Amino acid sequence: MTQFPKLLAPLDLGFTTLKNRVLMGSMHTGLEETKDWNRVAEFYAKRARGGVGLIVTGGMAPNREGGVFPGAAGLFNDQDIANHRVITDRVHENDGKIAMQILHAGRYAYGPECVAPSPVKSPISPFPPVELDEDGIEKQINDMATAAANAKLAGYDGVEVMGSEGYFLNQFLVTHTNKRTDRWGGSYENRMRLPLEVVKRVREAVGTDFIVIYRLSMIDLIPNGSTFDEVIELAQKVEAAGANIINTGIGWHEARIPTIATSVPRRAFSWVTKKLMGQVGIPVITSNRINTPEVAESVLNDGCADMVSMARPFLADAEFVAKAADGRAAEIAPCIACNQACLDHTFSGKISTCLVNPRACYETELVVGTTDVAKTIAVVGAGPAGLSAALTAAERGHNVTLFDAADKLGGQLNMAKQVPGKEEFFGLVDWYNTMVARADIDLRLGQKADVDTLRGFDEVIVATGVQPRDPQIDGQDGDNVVDYIDVLRHKVTVGKRVAIVGAGGIGFDVAEFLAHGPESLVEDLDAWKRNWGVGDPEQQRGGVAPEGPQPDAAAREVVLLQRKAEKAGKRLGKTTGWIHRADLKMKGVKTLTGVNYERIDAQGLYISFGEARENPQLIEVDTIVLCAGQVPERGLADELISAEITPHVIGGADVAGELDAKRAIDQGTRLAATL
Numbered sequence: 001m002t003q004f005p006k007l008l009a010p011l012d013l014g015f016t017t018l019k020n021r022v023l024m025g026s027m028h029t030g031l032e033e034t035k036d037w038n039r040v041a042e043f044y045a046k047r048a049r050g051g052v053g054l055i056v057t058g059g060m061a062p063n064r065e066g067g068v069f070p071g072a073a074g075l076f077n078d079q080d081i082a083n084h085r086v087i088t089d090r091v092h093e094n095d096g097k098i099a100m101q102i103l104h105a106g107r108y109a110y111g112p113e114c115v116a117p118s119p120v121k122s123p124i125s126p127f128p129p130v131e132l133d134e135d136g137i138e139k140q141i142n143d144m145a146t147a148a149a150n151a152k153l154a155g156y157d158g159v160e161v162m163g164s165e166g167y168f169l170n171q172f173l174v175t176h177t178n179k180r181t182d183r184w185g186g187s188y189e190n191r192m193r194l195p196l197e198v199v200k201r202v203r204e205a206v207g208t209d210f211i212v213i214y215r216l217s218m219i220d221l222i223p224n225g226s227t228f229d230e231v232i233e234l235a236q237k238v239e240a241a242g243a244n245i246i247n248t249g250i251g252w253h254e255a256r257i258p259t260i261a262t263s264v265p266r267r268a269f270s271w272v273t274k275k276l277m278g279q280v281g282i283p284v285i286t287s288n289r290i291n292t293p294e295v296a297e298s299v300l301n302d303g304c305a306d307m308v309s310m311a312r313p314f315l316a317d318a319e320f321v322a323k324a325a326d327g328r329a330a331e332i333a334p335c336i337a338c339n340q341a342c343l344d345h346t347f348s349g350k351i352s353t354c355l356v357n358p359r360a361c362y363e364t365e366l367v368v369g370t371t372d373v374a375k376t377i378a379v380v381g382a383g384p385a386g387l388s389a390a391l392t393a394a395e396r397g398h399n400v401t402l403f404d405a406a407d408k409l410g411g412q413l414n415m416a417k418q419v420p421g422k423e424e425f426f427g428l429v430d431w432y433n434t435m436v437a438r439a440d441i442d443l444r445l446g447q448k449a450d451v452d453t454l455r456g457f458d459e460v461i462v463a464t465g466v467q468p469r470d471p472q473i474d475g476q477d478g479d480n481v482v483d484y485i486d487v488l489r490h491k492v493t494v495g496k497r498v499a500i501v502g503a504g505g506i507g508f509d510v511a512e513f514l515a516h517g518p519e520s521l522v523e524d525l526d527a528w529k530r531n532w533g534v535g536d537p538e539q540q541r542g543g544v545a546p547e548g549p550q551p552d553a554a555a556r557e558v559v560l561l562q563r564k565a566e567k568a569g570k571r572l573g574k575t576t577g578w579i580h581r582a583d584l585k586m587k588g589v590k591t592l593t594g595v596n597y598e599r600i601d602a603q604g605l606y607i608s609f610g611e612a613r614e615n616p617q618l619i620e621v622d623t624i625v626l627c628a629g630q631v632p633e634r635g636l637a638d639e640l641i642s643a644e645i646t647p648h649v650i651g652g653a654d655v656a657g658e659l660d661a662k663r664a665i666d667q668g669t670r671l672a673a674t675l
């Protein structure tokens with residue numbers, strides 16, 4: 001008997017049956033734009049082999065003006081159709097099913113040709129959209145229907161019409177973006193006309209026996225969004241127009257409420273999808289912050305949906321479903337919802353991958369093959385760099401011994417997990433424990449490896465990490481000065497008024513740790529919703545609480561400082577930095593930039609501004625926390641080199657600047673793939 005009977009149950013759509021209730025949600029990876037069709041095909045085929053019920057591709061543009069960015073991929077001609085055949089054939093050979101998402105970005109398209117119902121510029125794009133006339137609207141509908149017909153010619157099992165997240169179809173639905181007074185605007189009937197016409201014409205273009213999913217925004221999280229009555233009416237009419245499945249969209253991209261970041265509680269929006277259950281006769285899918293089979297099963301058990309969509313978890317682990325089905329759920333590499341290697345890459349024009357799994361989207365490039373010669377390999381340091389090197393080397397058939405002076409593995413991940421909103425790191429550390437035990441690695445915790453210990457190994461990998469940088473501020477040896485490690489490890493008492501020296505990733509983490517109380521919002525959905533102003537879409541349009549965000553009072557008064565004059569937090573993740581900045585603002589955390597640190601005494605921290613460093617002013621605080629960056633811990637590496645043993649140095653021990661778990665894991669994996 002499986003632990004996940006609901007999740008693994010087939011879903012009969014009448015003309016076809018999905019083998020389980022797991023949809024791999026659409027993600028823009030950038031793979032299609034590489035035009036390396038073997039690489040794209042292998043990415044999807046690996047997920048098909050991993051047992052997912054239905055894959056949805058990244059969004060394909062129906063035409064140039066609707067592409068998310070200039071040059072966005074789509075099925076525009078016979079060659080495109082032939083290229084996509086490579087993908088669909090490979091997925092089918094691996095017993096999978098795949099639908100192509102048709103994504104018209106409307107005013108979110110990053111280009112001067114973008115079109116929309118009305119010329120209302122989006123706050124997240126510099127380009128004002130061109131208002132469509134009748135002919136223009138007809139062209140968009142026709143192009144979307146043609147894209148669906150081409151998807152069928154390319155061998156796809158279906159299409160998903162992207163109608164949520166504030167894209168083109170969504171822009172017609174609400175008065176926030178639709179100011180028209182003709183038959184495409186005004187009344188709700190008129191505003192629904194375009195999405196319904198698209199579904200109808202898509203269905204006509206593909207005939208019966210072809211999956212048509214409609215992704216419907218169930219809670220817009222913007223002013224003047226849809227009411228839930230409107231959502232239900234739209235869903236019923238989408239069904240009547242020919243859709244087979246309704247998928248859930250949560251929040252427009254311009255919404256200032258986080259919807260998928262790690263600080264969003266798991267399954268935070270399944271209650272919204274549940275409201276649609278029983279209102280339509282076709283299956284309903286829910287999504288957002290579902291990242292384990294246990295959570296997915298609970299969502300189905302609670303009657304929130306017929307099927308579950310997960311996207312990023314399939315970057316973290318292509319075998320998610322197969323492992324769940326085999327009773328190996330603990331071996332599923334967890335998506336920690338960090339966005340660091342997926343969405344942050346997309347928004348930087350880079351190919352997506354995964355912090356936890358650097359092989360994602362590099363299936364044909366980063367190949368971990370079995371070794372011809374099994375070596376003895378010592379890895380010193382069981383943080384993310386050392387762990388990924390050890391696991392990859394062991395997977396290849398090497399004999400690995402993993403040392404760490406600490407009594408548990410995980411290194412700095414153990415600090416990160418203390419930060420409110422970063423609880424997913426607990427799951428990541430648990431996963432490493434499971435995988436190290438399973439890989440038969442000789443784990444030597446509590447053992448500081450020295451040169452003598454390491455003599456005799458064929459290869460030595462040094463992953464000893466970092467040390468805090470000493471900012472050398474006059475008076476920093478006082479009792480009121482502590483470093484971030486002791487704070488995050490709960491080793492010191494921190495007063496009610498705090499100054500934080502350094503506003504990098506760790507300075508922000510520490511500020512959140514100190515400004516929040518001991519209870520994490522991640523564990524309390526109602527408190528999280530209050531904090532961000534998420535309302536009930538049955539009561540308030542778009543689910544925006546009229547009273548706005550209602551954060552609890554801060555646990556401490558915090559001042560965050562940096563020497564650079566730039567905005568604090570500018571270098572945080574592209575898609576998550578705003579959440580950290582907003583969170584600190586709500587907690588009343590002050591940021592001071594362009595400062596000079598003059599000295600510290602029992603009263604607090606003295607700072608000045610400008611080159612002249614005149615008139616130092618006192619920031620009166622009880623505790624000063626040093627978060628001034630990090631430097632490599634290279635002691636062991638240097639000793640080994642002196643003893644004529646040449647180590648491989650990775651992670652923070654190699655380069656500390658801009659180190660994060662993404663780089664550490666990537667470097668460890670790539671090194672071990674070559675040994």
Ligand code: NAP
Nearest residue numbers: 471502503504505506507562563564627628629630658659
């Ligand atoms: P960091 O991001 O490089 O920030 C170091 C901070 O210390 C900066 O604010 C810097 O600003 C300041 N600083 C540098 N030298 C100083 C000195 N001599 N005296 C006083 N202040 C000094 O490093 P981190 O905060 O230690 O984080 C380490 C790594 O982990 C980073 O790569 C970070 O991105 C990553 N991380 C990321 C996240 C995330 O949310 N994605 C969270 C935690 C950590 P000034 O030089 O302007 O004063």
Ligand code: SF4
Nearest residue numbers: 335336338339354355
């Ligand atoms: Fe998940 Fe982070 Fe990997 Fe993206 S990079 S898939 S958010 S773990």
